[in-house]
Amino acid sequence: MFENKDDSKTGISQLGEFGLIDHLTKNFKIKQKSTIMGIGDDAAVISAEAKKEIVVTTDLLLEGIHFDLSYMPLKHLGYKAVVVNLSDVFAMNAQPSQITVSVAVSNRFPLEAMEELYAGIEAAAKIYNVDVVGGDTTSSTTGLLLSITAIGQAAKEKIVYRNGAKENHLLVVTGDLGAAYMGLQVLEREKEVFKVNPNSQPDLEPYSYLVERQLKPEARQDIPKLLAELDVLPSAMIDISDGLSSEIIHICKSSKVGCNVYEDKIPLDPQVISVCEEFNIDSTTIALSGGEDYELLFTIKTEDFPKIKSNPHLTIIGHMTAESEGIHLISRANTKIPLVARGWNALKNEE
Amino acid sequence: MFENKDDSKTGISQLGEFGLIDHLTKNFKIKQKSTIMGIGDDAAVISAEAKKEIVVTTDLLLEGIHFDLSYMPLKHLGYKAVVVNLSDVFAMNAQPSQITVSVAVSNRFPLEAMEELYAGIEAAAKIYNVDVVGGDTTSSTTGLLLSITAIGQAAKEKIVYRNGAKENHLLVVTGDLGAAYMGLQVLEREKEVFKVNPNSQPDLEPYSYLVERQLKPEARQDIPKLLAELDVLPSAMIDISDGLSSEIIHICKSSKVGCNVYEDKIPLDPQVISVCEEFNIDSTTIALSGGEDYELLFTIKTEDFPKIKSNPHLTIIGHMTAESEGIHLISRANTKIPLVARGWNALKNEE
Numbered sequence: 088m089f090e091n092k093d094d095s096k097t098g099i100s101q102l103g104e105f106g107l108i109d110h111l112t113k114n115f116k117i118k119q120k121s122t123i124m125g126i127g128d129d130a131a132v133i134s135a136e137a138k139k140e141i142v143v144t145t146d147l148l149l150e151g152i153h154f155d156l157s158y159m160p161l162k163h164l165g166y167k168a169v170v171v172n173l174s175d176v177f178a179m180n181a182q183p184s185q186i187t188v189s190v191a192v193s194n195r196f197p198l199e200a201m202e203e204l205y206a207g208i209e210a211a212a213k214i215y216n217v218d219v220v221g222g223d224t225t226s227s228t229t230g231l232l233l234s235i236t237a238i239g240q241a242a243k244e245k246i247v248y249r250n251g252a253k254e255n256h257l258l259v260v261t262g263d264l265g266a267a268y269m270g271l272q273v274l275e276r277e278k279e280v281f282k283v284n285p286n287s288q289p290d291l292e293p294y295s296y297l298v299e300r301q302l303k304p305e306a307r308q309d310i311p312k313l314l315a316e317l318d319v320l321p322s323a324m325i326d327i328s329d330g331l332s333s334e335i336i337h338i339c340k341s342s343k344v345g346c347n348v349y350e351d352k353i354p355l356d357p358q359v360i361s362v363c364e365e366f367n368i369d370s371t372t373i374a375l376s377g378g379e380d381y382e383l384l385f386t387i388k389t390e391d392f393p394k395i396k397s398n399p400h401l402t403i404i405g406h407m408t409a410e411s412e413g414i415h416l417i418s419r420a421n422t423k424i425p426l427v428a429r430g431w432n433a434l435k436n437e438e
Numbered sequence: 439m440f441e442n443k444d445d446s447k448t449g450i451s452q453l454g455e456f457g458l459i460d461h462l463t464k465n466f467k468i469k470q471k472s473t474i475m476g477i478g479d480d481a482a483v484i485s486a487e488a489k490k491e492i493v494v495t496t497d498l499l500l501e502g503i504h505f506d507l508s509y510m511p512l513k514h515l516g517y518k519a520v521v522v523n524l525s526d527v528f529a530m531n532a533q534p535s536q537i538t539v540s541v542a543v544s545n546r547f548p549l550e551a552m553e554e555l556y557a558g559i560e561a562a563a564k565i566y567n568v569d570v571v572g573g574d575t576t577s578s579t580t581g582l583l584l585s586i587t588a589i590g591q592a593a594k595e596k597i598v599y600r601n602g603a604k605e606n607h608l609l610v611v612t613g614d615l616g617a618a619y620m621g622l623q624v625l626e627r628e629k630e631v632f633k634v635n636p637n638s639q640p641d642l643e644p645y646s647y648l649v650e651r652q653l654k655p656e657a658r659q660d661i662p663k664l665l666a667e668l669d670v671l672p673s674a675m676i677d678i679s680d681g682l683s684s685e686i687i688h689i690c691k692s693s694k695v696g697c698n699v700y701e702d703k704i705p706l707d708p709q710v711i712s713v714c715e716e717f718n719i720d721s722t723t724i725a726l727s728g729g730e731d732y733e734l735l736f737t738i739k740t741e742d743f744p745k746i747k748s749n750p751h752l753t754i755i756g757h758m759t760a761e762s763e764g765i766h767l768i769s770r771a772n773t774k775i776p777l778v779a780r781g782w783n784a785l786k787n788e789e
Contacts, residue, residue: 129529130495135486144481178480234585
């Protein structure tokens, strides 16, 4: 689909490295006053606001490991690559302000494909109000690769780590879980159908929410603002990229606490429930291990309960216990099942 | 050499992503007081020193494009990948303080190979006094890939950009040029010899300086300190990664000036001169276009000349002119040759 066999398309090497960066980033506007120097010097220069600390996070996305271009449009990929990083900044209760974007690309991609990718990056930068301040562009011998670093700022006393959860704190999750993973299952199924019958026209309408959660996820930029409005400072916070189980375990290990999570409290979209039935998969398993939800998971003190209860964005799904009690799922049948991390593992994909 | 066919070696996927990161980074110590949180949360947290700005730079290094593991030991690769990034921080006249390291690796690499790579990263972090505060580790379908981001700090008024050079400013370069490129030529030649006769024992002794400049380059961390001691603030500065020509053109374009560079002033190590003769290559061409020198190129006001003259680390190689006069090399025969950027271009390597 992106093979550069069409002579009307432009080979990227015609522009050279600097020409390519100039071409792809020329529309990018600097909007953050903390950006002193963006693209165009040896390094970007950022001013730290008074009494604020800097947060930095980075992610690597590889074709064939993290994404499949047969159903992931390049514009969506660019958008998602940015969102995935910003989610980590929000998980620190910080505001992102800058990103750097490095891309390695093989010559099977024409310039027009790179323009699509950068249009997605630009769209995300605009919506999340971050400046693209640097990066690197190079050729690759095989596929496409993206490495994005996000930089944000927050007042020192507002930054939330993973290690502050205490016994009896409530465990809260934003939004709903499992949709992105089921979206991937739907897309994988359609890909198989397409291989057998290239003329089939998939009807993705019944799966629209799932597919959107997979192809165009959003990061919860509203949550740090909401928490500030509610006057709630979480004791621990993490974003859900590898699945709920894995993230609960991270908080428990960092905070040295245990946890009880209640199966009947885990928020699921009705589309997730019906598609799990269609695929004959247990929806709780998907919520626990599916991953790519980019929701936020956090703990709060019990006295903050009145501030968050009945908020439509937030669901209390459990509470923290003593470390010695372990980490458990309390099933609908009221049995206690030890939680294990079976989240998506990029290192195991090759086996 | 690194193929994981040896059963005594450990497959990296046995550890899982988090296990691998823990294993590889467990020896890394946090030394910078500006590092509030290193590896182990959604993002690293860095405190900005009072009145300092943050500089951020990133580089992507791919097997088969930027390095060849048939002569680049993994430990050297890890070391060089860090140094290349730090060089950009020094080129802003800033001090690096943190790096993030992302690695994608195919399962042909056993754990022991990753340990070698990280030993090189650790060695560089120690020598340059930077903390490894984050990163990402994933599998790749083909080779090895490194994406490093370096973060540094400098007082606002000390940061040197590319755009401050003015007419009559002197053009100064640190160290000597062309050695890393000639080291690569020597290594490539030995690789070809090895292919024909695997029992040949290369004698690299006569090329030791060149090979070291290619395999284990150092960044000029001494230069910002030296400039401060000499009380010289450059008007523009850049690091020499793509070759002298390319970097002079960058400064000239950013600063809107022209330049005359004097061929007889370009500093060359005697080993570069003799090996250029052996390879029948013009040494000036190599200095201008070879790249990977990681020296610093900067401009100073004429009144600063007495402060730097006869300093063994610094060579004045030309002066800036009006933009309309263009950018020229003044040859030994006193002819004026327009400078063009023929530096190493990662996007052209595939053609």
